[in-house]
Amino acid sequence: MEDDIRELYQEVILDHGKNPRNFRHPEDATCEANGNNPLCGDKLTVFVKVGADENIEDAAFEGRGCAISVASASMMTNIVTGKKVSEVDALFDIFHKMCMGEDIGETPEEFEDDIDKLMVLSGVKQFPMRVKCATLAWHTMNAAVHGDAATTTE
């Protein structure tokens, strides 16, 4: 169990949790959404600038939450910047499976680096109560780019 805890709270996660990247509100965002975990009261807002060809030119977030949810949002905003919306959809699907402990199948070559990075969050699969913490930012991103104003993990 303590190994699972150490795996969940790896240095990378603690670092992103304490010093989140892209923690800001960009003025030129083209879409945003609020994410809310009603069970714990954690809230975050994801801002995305989608440019020509559905290309994500910038992603950022604000809000408060646990180390897992903040680290996940921080890493997500790094990873999705420069990708197309459809690629982010595909990555979300893979990430969700990782967190649920499901088989992610053959890793698409173009996502290899990203999946390597996201793998540090897959420790949540040992903690079913915490899966929503890891996926809240992604659900919110999904809502932002697909036009829903708000999402919850329920």
Added chain:
Amino acid sequence: MTATTTILKSDTGAAYDVAAIRADFPALSLEINGHPLAFLDSGASAQKPAQVLERMDQAYRTEYANVHRGAYTLSQLATDNYENARTTVAKFMNAKTPDEIIFTRNVTAAINLVAYSYGREFLQAGDEIIISHMEHHANIVPWQLLRDAIGIEIKVAPIDDAGNFLLDEFKSLLSAKTKFVAVTQISNVLGTIVPIKEVVRLAHEAGAHVLIDGAQGIVHEGVDVQDLDAEFYAFTGHKLYGPSGIGVLWGKLDLLNKMPPYQGGGDMIENVTFEKTTYRDAPARFEAGTPPIIEAVGLASAIDYVSNIGLTNIAAHEQGLLAYATDELLKIDGLQIIGQADNKAGIISFELDGAHPHDVGTIIDSKGVAVRAGHHCAQPLMDRYGVAATARASFGMYNNTGDVDQLVGALNYVKEIFG
């Protein structure tokens, strides 16, 4: 460990045998993640003694049938058990008569019953009701539903930063418009003990009726409803070492009998025709359908268990633990306790610098420590303190200083991880 001496002496002078009590609760011998369970979440729901479990098992095996219907032996036995449980509850809270005891699903159901039935019969647009800033959602949302339906106004009695209920401020909110007051006896987040007797007195002077949410209060303080003199009091079985699925609404009988039914169905009627139905008096009027039969038996058994040890003795034990835990927790660098009212029950909400309550909850669970992390169904109170969530340790009759020490050790492990 000087605190142990105070803890082991009850105010009656008899030894409080926490080891013997612990031995009655099967869950307390569980190992969680390789550590003995330190169960510090009784404020959410308490563990059950073997006596309650065995009584319920026996009743299911040999005394079970539906109640209030059927002329056969088992049905009579089940009915007697169910009604005897009502009498046990009535004595426990010193109700005038068992007819004042309505079995509900939980406190939430009890408050919704009052908000719906009393609210729509006796309140009207423009009337004001007062709740406090530290109410559980169960004592906020039913009143908001009523407000949206009939147009009452909800006022909020403030607390100070330490979490004290401010009687003077409450008094200044009272007016001729105030028709109802609904407050908690003990805050489930801050542990604050509200001076409910004063609240009732002041509310009555203003001509308002009062409901007390006794979810925590019945466990840590108990109640004498005749002495308190409120109109309604609600509590739940599962926090009182009894089963979930059963709660109690106590109400003054003449008032209950003036209230219309909340839900319609079997058992609550006098006579039904398709043109007109007449209703029975309380409590039957408010117990439509098959009730929580065995849960009532379990609740009565839990009350017997608690009464046998004595609520005063339990409260004294918990006060000793509260003092010990408060001292020990405050020794942890970066830990703040939220809620330091002058008069508190065994509930401690806290924050640890740099560690979110959910992370705290997950990490200390790996050391066998169970606490609640979250908003505790009291978001307006969280907003009052500018936090989204807290971690909360709450004590029951079976907790000991070892549980507190295990919590402190686990919190130091959190600090080790978060650096």
